[in-house]
Amino acid sequence: MAADKQTKLLAKQLFKLSLVDGAVSPDRVAGVLGWIEKHSPRHPLALLRLYHRFVAAELAKSRAVVEHAGPLADTALQLIEAAMTRKYRRAVSAVGRPSPGLLAGLRVRVGCDVYESSVARQLEVLSTSV
Amino acid sequence: MLSSLLILATAATEHGEEASGGITQLMRDFGISLPSLLAQILSFCIVAFILYRFGFKSIVETLDERQKTIADGLKHAEEMKVKLAAAQQESAAIIRQSQLDAQKLIDEARRTAKEFGDKQQAEALQRAADLLAKAQQAIELEHKKMLDEARGEIARLVVITTERVLAKKLTDADRSTYNDAATKELTVI
Numbered sequence: 001m002a003a004d005k006q007t008k009l010l011a012k013q014l015f016k017l018s019l020v021d022g023a024v025s026p027d028r029v030a031g032v033l034g035w036i037e038k039h040s041p042r043h044p045l046a047l048l049r050l051y052h053r054f055v056a057a058e059l060a061k062s063r064a065v066v067e068h069a070g071p072l073a074d075t076a077l078q079l080i081e082a083a084m085t086r087k088y089r090r091a092v093s094a095v096g097r098p099s100p101g102l103l104a105g106l107r108v109r110v111g112c113d114v115y116e117s118s119v120a121r122q123l124e125v126l127s128t129s130v
Numbered sequence: 131m132l133s134s135l136l137i138l139a140t141a142a143t144e145h146g147e148e149a150s151g152g153i154t155q156l157m158r159d160f161g162i163s164l165p166s167l168l169a170q171i172l173s174f175c176i177v178a179f180i181l182y183r184f185g186f187k188s189i190v191e192t193l194d195e196r197q198k199t200i201a202d203g204l205k206h207a208e209e210m211k212v213k214l215a216a217a218q219q220e221s222a223a224i225i226r227q228s229q230l231d232a233q234k235l236i237d238e239a240r241r242t243a244k245e246f247g248d249k250q251q252a253e254a255l256q257r258a259a260d261l262l263a264k265a266q267q268a269i270e271l272e273h274k275k276m277l278d279e280a281r282g283e284i285a286r287l288v289v290i291t292t293e294r295v296l297a298k299k300l301t302d303a304d305r306s307t308y309n310d311a312a313t314k315e316l317t318v319i
Contacts, residue, residue, distance in 0.1 A: 070305025076313040083317040103296045104308035108316055117312035119296060123289045130285035 007043045011050035015058070022090055024058050061111040064092050067099035068106050069118070076106075084110055 014036075018028040032051065041047060064084045066077060081094035092110060099107065105118030157164070 068309055070300075070302050070309060072309050073306075076309060079313055079317045100297070103293060104300055104305045106309055106312040106316060115316050117315045119300075119308065120293065123292055127285050127289040130281060 004043070007041075007047050008050060010041060011047050011054060014047075014051050015054035018055065019058070023062060024055055029055065057111065061088070062090065062092055063110070064094040065109045066094050066096050066106055067102060067109070068096060069098070069100050069102040069104050072096050072106070080106075080108060084108070 014032045018024055018032055020028060036044060036047065036051075064080060066072065066080055077094045077096055081092060084092040084094065088110065094108075101120055103119040103123075105116070105121070107114065107116040107118055107121075109115075
Protein backbone atom coordinates (compact mmCIF):
# COMPACT_ATOMS: atom_id res chain seq x y z
CA MET A 1 0.00 0.00 0.00
CA ALA A 2 1.48 3.35 -0.91
CA ALA A 3 2.12 5.70 1.97
CA ASP A 4 0.14 8.91 2.05
CA LYS A 5 1.45 12.26 3.13
CA GLN A 6 0.45 11.87 6.76
CA THR A 7 2.13 8.47 7.04
CA LYS A 8 5.35 9.90 5.57
CA LEU A 9 5.23 12.78 7.98
CA LEU A 10 4.69 10.45 10.93
CA ALA A 11 7.54 8.18 9.83
CA LYS A 12 9.89 11.13 9.63
CA GLN A 13 8.86 12.35 13.06
CA LEU A 14 9.36 8.89 14.56
CA PHE A 15 12.78 8.71 12.94
CA LYS A 16 13.78 12.06 14.39
CA LEU A 17 12.72 10.79 17.78
CA SER A 18 15.02 7.78 17.30
CA LEU A 19 18.15 9.94 17.08
CA VAL A 20 20.38 10.79 20.00
CA ASP A 21 23.17 13.27 19.28
CA GLY A 22 22.71 12.71 15.60
CA ALA A 23 23.03 8.95 15.87
CA VAL A 24 20.43 6.24 15.88
CA SER A 25 19.77 4.97 19.37
CA PRO A 26 18.67 1.34 19.74
CA ASP A 27 16.62 2.18 22.82
CA ARG A 28 14.77 4.89 21.04
CA VAL A 29 14.13 2.59 18.09
CA ALA A 30 12.70 -0.01 20.44
CA GLY A 31 10.50 2.62 22.02
CA VAL A 32 9.19 3.72 18.66
CA LEU A 33 8.41 0.18 17.66
CA GLY A 34 6.58 -0.39 20.92
CA TRP A 35 4.53 2.74 20.40
CA ILE A 36 3.55 1.61 16.93
CA GLU A 37 2.57 -1.77 18.24
CA LYS A 38 0.54 -0.24 20.99
CA HIS A 39 -1.25 2.50 19.16
CA SER A 40 -1.63 0.86 15.69
CA PRO A 41 -1.61 3.99 13.59
CA ARG A 42 -3.06 4.17 10.07
CA HIS A 43 -1.24 2.15 7.40
CA PRO A 44 1.16 0.45 9.87
CA LEU A 45 3.04 -1.53 7.20
CA ALA A 46 3.74 1.51 5.08
CA LEU A 47 4.76 3.40 8.21
CA LEU A 48 7.16 0.65 9.26
CA ARG A 49 8.72 0.43 5.78
CA LEU A 50 9.35 4.15 5.71
CA TYR A 51 10.74 4.16 9.25
CA HIS A 52 13.01 1.23 8.37
CA ARG A 53 14.27 3.05 5.28
CA PHE A 54 15.09 6.18 7.28
CA VAL A 55 16.90 4.21 9.98
CA ALA A 56 18.84 2.10 7.45
CA ALA A 57 19.94 5.20 5.56
CA GLU A 58 21.07 6.84 8.80
CA LEU A 59 22.94 3.74 9.87
CA ALA A 60 24.55 3.50 6.45
CA LYS A 61 25.81 7.02 6.85
CA SER A 62 27.65 5.97 9.97
CA ARG A 63 29.16 2.92 8.43
CA ALA A 64 31.93 2.75 5.86
CA VAL A 65 32.01 -0.54 3.99
CA VAL A 66 35.53 -1.08 2.68
CA GLU A 67 35.60 -3.58 -0.15
CA HIS A 68 39.09 -4.89 -0.86
CA ALA A 69 40.85 -7.43 -3.01
CA GLY A 70 43.67 -9.24 -1.27
CA PRO A 71 44.76 -8.66 2.34
CA LEU A 72 43.95 -5.36 4.02
CA ALA A 73 45.82 -4.18 7.03
CA ASP A 74 43.92 -3.07 10.14
CA THR A 75 45.79 0.20 10.07
CA ALA A 76 44.30 0.86 6.65
CA LEU A 77 40.82 0.38 8.08
CA GLN A 78 41.59 2.72 10.94
CA LEU A 79 42.97 5.35 8.60
CA ILE A 80 39.90 5.13 6.41
CA GLU A 81 37.65 5.30 9.45
CA ALA A 82 39.39 8.43 10.66
CA ALA A 83 39.25 10.04 7.23
CA MET A 84 35.52 9.40 6.88
CA THR A 85 34.82 10.64 10.37
CA ARG A 86 36.72 13.79 9.54
CA LYS A 87 34.94 14.22 6.30
CA TYR A 88 31.40 13.63 7.49
CA ARG A 89 31.92 15.18 10.93
CA ARG A 90 30.30 12.30 12.67
CA ALA A 91 31.37 8.93 13.96
CA VAL A 92 31.90 6.53 11.11
CA SER A 93 32.94 2.94 11.64
CA ALA A 94 34.80 1.07 8.90
CA VAL A 95 34.05 -2.54 8.07
CA GLY A 96 36.15 -4.62 5.69
CA ARG A 97 34.54 -6.85 3.06
CA PRO A 98 36.56 -8.93 0.59
CA SER A 99 35.71 -8.33 -3.06
CA PRO A 100 37.97 -10.23 -5.48
CA GLY A 101 36.28 -8.52 -8.42
CA LEU A 102 38.30 -5.39 -7.67
CA LEU A 103 41.50 -7.27 -8.62
CA ALA A 104 43.46 -4.85 -6.47
CA GLY A 105 42.65 -1.69 -4.52
CA LEU A 106 39.74 -0.48 -2.42
CA ARG A 107 36.16 0.71 -2.72
CA VAL A 108 34.67 2.59 0.24
CA ARG A 109 30.91 3.01 0.42
CA VAL A 110 29.40 5.39 2.98
CA GLY A 111 25.66 5.63 2.58
CA CYS A 112 25.10 6.66 -1.04
CA ASP A 113 28.68 7.92 -1.47
CA VAL A 114 31.26 5.67 -3.10
CA TYR A 115 35.02 6.24 -3.13
CA GLU A 116 37.02 3.86 -5.27
CA SER A 117 40.62 3.30 -6.15
CA SER A 118 40.86 -0.09 -7.77
CA VAL A 119 42.32 -1.81 -10.80
CA ALA A 120 38.88 -2.96 -11.96
CA ARG A 121 37.63 0.62 -12.00
CA GLN A 122 40.62 1.83 -13.94
CA LEU A 123 40.18 -0.89 -16.50
CA GLU A 124 36.51 0.01 -16.78
CA VAL A 125 37.34 3.67 -17.32
CA LEU A 126 39.92 2.65 -19.89
CA SER A 127 37.45 0.48 -21.81
CA THR A 128 34.76 3.20 -21.87
CA SER A 129 37.21 5.90 -22.91
CA VAL A 130 38.47 3.81 -25.80
CA MET B 131 -42.40 60.05 -154.40
CA LEU B 132 -43.97 57.72 -156.80
CA SER B 133 -45.33 60.61 -158.81
CA SER B 134 -41.98 62.24 -158.79
CA LEU B 135 -40.43 59.11 -160.07
CA LEU B 136 -43.05 58.88 -162.77
CA ILE B 137 -42.42 62.47 -163.69
CA LEU B 138 -38.72 61.83 -163.85
CA ALA B 139 -39.33 58.75 -165.81
CA THR B 140 -41.47 60.65 -168.31
CA ALA B 141 -38.89 63.40 -168.54
CA ALA B 142 -36.23 60.95 -169.04
CA THR B 143 -38.24 59.26 -171.63
CA GLU B 144 -38.68 62.44 -173.47
CA HIS B 145 -35.00 63.19 -173.23
CA GLY B 146 -34.20 59.80 -174.29
CA GLU B 147 -36.28 59.88 -177.32
CA GLU B 148 -34.21 62.64 -178.60
CA ALA B 149 -30.77 61.30 -178.29
CA SER B 150 -31.25 57.72 -177.68
CA GLY B 151 -32.18 56.11 -180.83
CA GLY B 152 -29.19 53.88 -180.26
CA ILE B 153 -30.03 53.46 -176.61
CA THR B 154 -33.58 52.50 -177.48
CA GLN B 155 -32.32 50.02 -179.90
CA LEU B 156 -29.94 48.71 -177.29
CA MET B 157 -32.63 48.46 -174.71
CA ARG B 158 -34.89 46.75 -177.23
CA ASP B 159 -32.14 44.29 -177.96
CA PHE B 160 -31.56 43.45 -174.26
CA GLY B 161 -35.28 43.42 -173.50
CA ILE B 162 -35.06 46.34 -171.00
CA SER B 163 -38.27 48.19 -170.54
CA LEU B 164 -37.93 51.51 -168.80
CA PRO B 165 -41.19 51.49 -166.92
CA SER B 166 -40.56 48.05 -165.67
CA LEU B 167 -37.03 49.06 -164.82
CA LEU B 168 -38.25 52.01 -162.90
CA ALA B 169 -40.88 49.95 -161.27
CA GLN B 170 -38.25 47.41 -160.30
CA ILE B 171 -36.03 50.14 -158.97
CA LEU B 172 -38.91 51.48 -157.00
CA SER B 173 -39.76 48.06 -155.68
CA PHE B 174 -36.14 47.51 -154.76
CA CYS B 175 -36.04 50.79 -152.92
CA ILE B 176 -39.19 49.98 -151.07
CA VAL B 177 -37.94 46.57 -150.16
CA ALA B 178 -34.55 48.02 -149.17
CA PHE B 179 -36.24 50.61 -147.03
CA ILE B 180 -38.45 48.06 -145.36
CA LEU B 181 -35.56 45.74 -144.82
CA TYR B 182 -33.43 48.52 -143.40
CA ARG B 183 -36.17 49.81 -141.13
CA PHE B 184 -37.53 46.61 -139.79
CA GLY B 185 -34.77 44.09 -140.36
CA PHE B 186 -31.36 45.47 -140.87
CA LYS B 187 -31.58 47.99 -138.06
CA SER B 188 -32.73 45.51 -135.46
CA ILE B 189 -30.20 42.98 -136.63
CA VAL B 190 -27.45 45.55 -136.41
CA GLU B 191 -28.68 46.53 -132.97
CA THR B 192 -28.66 42.90 -131.89
CA LEU B 193 -25.24 42.43 -133.34
CA ASP B 194 -24.02 45.55 -131.58
CA GLU B 195 -25.52 44.31 -128.36
CA ARG B 196 -23.86 40.93 -128.73
CA GLN B 197 -20.61 42.60 -129.61
CA LYS B 198 -20.91 44.71 -126.50
CA THR B 199 -21.72 41.68 -124.39
CA ILE B 200 -18.77 39.82 -125.82
CA ALA B 201 -16.55 42.82 -125.23
CA ASP B 202 -17.83 43.09 -121.65
CA GLY B 203 -17.23 39.41 -121.15
CA LEU B 204 -13.75 39.62 -122.50
CA LYS B 205 -13.07 42.66 -120.39
CA HIS B 206 -14.43 40.87 -117.32
CA ALA B 207 -12.33 37.86 -118.16
CA GLU B 208 -9.27 40.06 -118.43
CA GLU B 209 -10.06 41.61 -115.10
CA MET B 210 -10.55 38.21 -113.53
CA LYS B 211 -7.32 37.05 -115.06
CA VAL B 212 -5.55 40.02 -113.53
CA LYS B 213 -7.23 39.39 -110.19
CA LEU B 214 -6.38 35.70 -110.39
CA ALA B 215 -2.75 36.52 -111.06
CA ALA B 216 -2.74 38.93 -108.14
CA ALA B 217 -4.41 36.36 -105.90
CA GLN B 218 -1.92 33.72 -106.98
CA GLN B 219 0.94 36.05 -106.22
CA GLU B 220 -0.56 36.86 -102.86
CA SER B 221 -1.10 33.20 -101.98
CA ALA B 222 2.42 32.38 -103.12
CA ALA B 223 3.71 35.16 -100.88
CA ILE B 224 1.61 33.88 -97.96
CA ILE B 225 2.84 30.34 -98.56
CA ARG B 226 6.43 31.53 -98.66
CA GLN B 227 5.93 33.49 -95.45
CA SER B 228 4.24 30.50 -93.80
CA GLN B 229 7.13 28.29 -94.86
CA LEU B 230 9.58 30.78 -93.41
CA ASP B 231 7.57 30.95 -90.16
CA ALA B 232 7.30 27.16 -90.01
CA GLN B 233 11.03 26.84 -90.57
CA LYS B 234 11.64 29.35 -87.80
CA LEU B 235 9.36 27.37 -85.47
CA ILE B 236 11.13 24.14 -86.38
CA ASP B 237 14.52 25.70 -85.75
CA GLU B 238 13.28 27.13 -82.45
CA ALA B 239 11.86 23.76 -81.44
CA ARG B 240 15.12 22.02 -82.34
CA ARG B 241 17.11 24.55 -80.37
CA THR B 242 14.79 24.22 -77.37
CA ALA B 243 14.90 20.43 -77.55
CA LYS B 244 18.67 20.48 -77.72
CA GLU B 245 18.89 22.84 -74.74
CA PHE B 246 16.44 20.69 -72.78
CA GLY B 247 18.40 17.57 -73.65
CA ASP B 248 21.67 19.19 -72.61
CA LYS B 249 20.10 20.42 -69.38
CA GLN B 250 18.64 17.00 -68.59
CA GLN B 251 21.99 15.39 -69.30
CA ALA B 252 23.77 17.86 -67.04
CA GLU B 253 21.23 17.28 -64.28
CA ALA B 254 21.56 13.53 -64.66
CA LEU B 255 25.32 13.79 -64.46
CA GLN B 256 25.01 16.01 -61.39
CA ARG B 257 22.60 13.56 -59.73
CA ALA B 258 24.94 10.70 -60.52
CA ALA B 259 27.85 12.65 -59.04
CA ASP B 260 25.76 13.45 -55.94
CA LEU B 261 24.81 9.80 -55.57
CA LEU B 262 28.43 8.81 -55.90
CA ALA B 263 29.47 11.37 -53.30
CA LYS B 264 26.73 10.23 -50.93
CA ALA B 265 27.66 6.61 -51.47
CA GLN B 266 31.28 7.49 -50.81
CA GLN B 267 30.31 9.32 -47.63
CA ALA B 268 28.15 6.39 -46.55
CA ILE B 269 31.03 4.00 -47.20
CA GLU B 270 33.40 6.19 -45.21
CA LEU B 271 30.91 6.48 -42.35
CA GLU B 272 30.39 2.73 -42.39
CA HIS B 273 34.13 2.20 -42.42
CA LYS B 274 34.58 4.59 -39.53
CA LYS B 275 31.75 2.94 -37.64
CA MET B 276 33.27 -0.45 -38.29
CA LEU B 277 36.65 0.76 -37.07
CA ASP B 278 35.06 2.25 -33.96
CA GLU B 279 33.24 -0.98 -33.26
CA ALA B 280 36.39 -2.97 -33.85
CA ARG B 281 38.32 -0.62 -31.59
CA GLY B 282 35.70 -0.95 -28.89
CA GLU B 283 35.59 -4.69 -29.21
CA ILE B 284 39.37 -4.91 -29.12
CA ALA B 285 39.46 -2.65 -26.07
CA ARG B 286 36.83 -4.76 -24.37
CA LEU B 287 38.76 -7.92 -25.14
CA VAL B 288 41.97 -6.32 -23.93
CA VAL B 289 40.31 -5.28 -20.69
CA ILE B 290 38.80 -8.71 -20.16
CA THR B 291 42.10 -10.36 -20.91
CA THR B 292 43.90 -7.94 -18.60
CA GLU B 293 41.39 -8.63 -15.86
CA ARG B 294 41.84 -12.34 -16.22
CA VAL B 295 45.58 -12.09 -16.39
CA LEU B 296 45.74 -9.76 -13.41
CA ALA B 297 43.35 -11.96 -11.45
CA LYS B 298 45.72 -14.88 -11.99
CA LYS B 299 49.05 -13.12 -11.90
CA LEU B 300 48.66 -10.59 -9.12
CA THR B 301 50.06 -11.89 -5.86
CA ASP B 302 48.82 -10.97 -2.41
CA ALA B 303 51.90 -8.87 -1.94
CA ASP B 304 51.08 -6.90 -5.08
CA ARG B 305 47.51 -6.48 -3.94
CA SER B 306 48.60 -5.41 -0.50
CA THR B 307 50.92 -2.82 -1.97
CA TYR B 308 48.14 -1.52 -4.19
CA ASN B 309 45.72 -1.46 -1.24
CA ASP B 310 48.14 0.64 0.78
CA ALA B 311 48.46 3.07 -2.10
CA ALA B 312 44.67 3.20 -2.43
CA THR B 313 44.33 3.80 1.30
CA LYS B 314 46.64 6.77 1.07
CA GLU B 315 44.68 8.10 -1.87
CA LEU B 316 41.30 7.73 -0.15
CA THR B 317 42.43 9.22 3.16
CA VAL B 318 43.24 12.56 1.53
CA ILE B 319 39.71 13.01 0.15
